Amino acid sequence: MEEYIRELMTLAHKCDCGNDHNSIPIKKIVVANGAFADAAVFVKNKAFKHAHLIADENTFHAAGKQLSHHLTEDNIGFSVCLIQPDANNDVVADEKSLVQALLELPQEADVILAVGAGTLHDIARFTSEKTGVPFISVPTAPSVDGFTSLGAPLIIRGVKTTFQMTAPMALFADLAVLKNSPQKMIAAGFGDMLAKYTSLADWKFGHLVKEEPYCPLAAKITREALESCIDNVAKISIGDEEGIQILIEALIKSGLAMLLFGQSHPASGGEHHLSHYWEMEFLQQNRPAVLHGAKVGVSTTLLSDIYKKEFIEFIMNPERLAPLCDHQLVKNITENSQELNALYGEIPSSSQLGELLAKLGGATLPEQLGIDNDIVTRSLSEAHKLRNRFTALKFLNEAANYSKFISELS
Numbered sequence: 001m002e003e004y005i006r007e008l009m010t011l012a013h014k015c016d017c018g019n020d021h022n023s024i025p026i027k028k029i030v031v032a033n034g035a036f037a038d039a040a041v042f043v044k045n046k047a048f049k050h051a052h053l054i055a056d057e058n059t060f061h062a063a064g065k066q067l068s069h070h071l072t073e074d075n076i077g078f079s080v081c082l083i084q085p086d087a088n089n090d091v092v093a094d095e096k097s098l099v100q101a102l103l104e105l106p107q108e109a110d111v112i113l114a115v116g117a118g119t120l121h122d123i124a125r126f127t128s129e130k131t132g133v134p135f136i137s138v139p140t141a142p143s144v145d146g147f148t149s150l151g152a153p154l155i156i157r158g159v160k161t162t163f164q165m166t167a168p169m170a171l172f173a174d175l176a177v178l179k180n181s182p183q184k185m186i187a188a189g190f191g192d193m194l195a196k197y198t199s200l201a202d203w204k205f206g207h208l209v210k211e212e213p214y215c216p217l218a219a220k221i222t223r224e225a226l227e228s229c230i231d232n233v234a235k236i237s238i239g240d241e242e243g244i245q246i247l248i249e250a251l252i253k254s255g256l257a258m259l260l261f262g263q264s265h266p267a268s269g270g271e272h273h274l275s276h277y278w279e280m281e282f283l284q285q286n287r288p289a290v291l292h293g294a295k296v297g298v299s300t301t302l303l304s305d306i307y308k309k310e311f312i313e314f315i316m317n318p319e320r321l322a323p324l325c326d327h328q329l330v331k332n333i334t335e336n337s338q339e340l341n342a343l344y345g346e347i348p349s350s351s352q353l354g355e356l357l358a359k360l361g362g363a364t365l366p367e368q369l370g371i372d373n374d375i376v377t378r379s380l381s382e383a384h385k386l387r388n389r390f391t392a393l394k395f396l397n398e399a400a401n402y403s404k405f406i407s408e409l410s
């Protein structure tokens with residue numbers, strides 16, 4: 001993957017999209033069996049003296065212990081912070097966990113190791129950003145695409161907000177550890193990749209009609225990562241080393257695309273906004289959390305039909321567009337209608353997406369995750385307000401509300 005990062009940087013220098021492609025700060029990415037030995041050597045070569053592991057009980061068991069043996073062998077001091085779960089036995093990136101992580105960081109720590117999946121990375125990323133101690137990513141499950149990005153979704157006063165913080169300086173993923181992660185986490189990682197169908201369409205849409213910033217290179221990286229998962233779904237569903245490697249590398253690449261672009265546009269559209277809404281509902285009701293990628297796989301499936309039918313029908317119908325007050329928007333949509341039709345038309349149908357998810361044992365319907373009809377309905381009309389990003393979901397809501405307003409007036 002180091003070769004890949006080098007290539008990426010060369011391409012980024014040539015990219016003339018106009019966005020600032022901050023050079024990727026990640027020095028090393030190792031996805032292999034025995035990657036933890038490489039991690040310890042990396043820490044040693046960087047002359048770090050004291051590594052601080054941020055983990056939870058499960059991830060310490062699955063990976064932290066083994067990692068700490070390698071650190072000891074290389075004469076590197078270490079300490080461990082086990083983030084405590086909440087009353088539902090979930091580890092959550094909220095104020096309590098963040099303060100615990102900050103309090104337990106020893107003075108002598110000069111590098112943080114994030115040992116876990118998405119949430120532990122969010123906590124470690126925050127701790128690294130606020131203390132200036134660099135961090136290294138040690139994923140224990142191929143469950144999300146955020147490992148190599150800047151974003152840390154944190155829950156502050158019950159509201160989930162994504163903060164752009166810091167990227168890891170390196171990533172070490174041990175295939176044996178990832179392979180042993182729970183099947184539902186593997187399915188969740190696949191769900192987070194499927195979401196790129198709608199996120200990539202929404203990103204291009206926002207760019208074409210509302211001047212959202214865009215980078216064809218970041219889009220290409222994300223598209224290729226998505227396609228490698230679709231082409232290899234059989235291998236991923238077997239869950240052997242080859243399949244797991246394909247999945248984790250796709251997730252890493254999607255994270256690198258976000259890092260290169262500086263924001264999450266390539267990987268997060270209307271489907272992620274629905275997922276954020278569901279997550280906040282669960283938090284408010286004190287219900288156990290559902291894996292990010294599991295929600296996102298379901299929300300992508302849900303949106304695909306809406307996008308392929310309602311949205312395309314709307315934008316291809318001049319009579320429905322005409323009453324909208326944003327004339328520039330109407331003009332932009334009309335000028336790009338063929339491209340938009342193709343863009344959203346090529347998203348697989350909900351049944352195709354459902355079949356893919358089912359191959360990995362992932363949920364395909366909201367009710368399978370305990371998300372009832374009422375939440376689904378409310379989220380479809382409210383989730384777009386959680387973010388400013390212009391998506392087809394936002395368009396449908398704003399345009400539909402405006403049409404309703406007009407029809408009430410007349």
Ligand SMILES: [Zn+2]
Nearest residue numbers: 145192272296
């Ligand atoms: Zn995601």
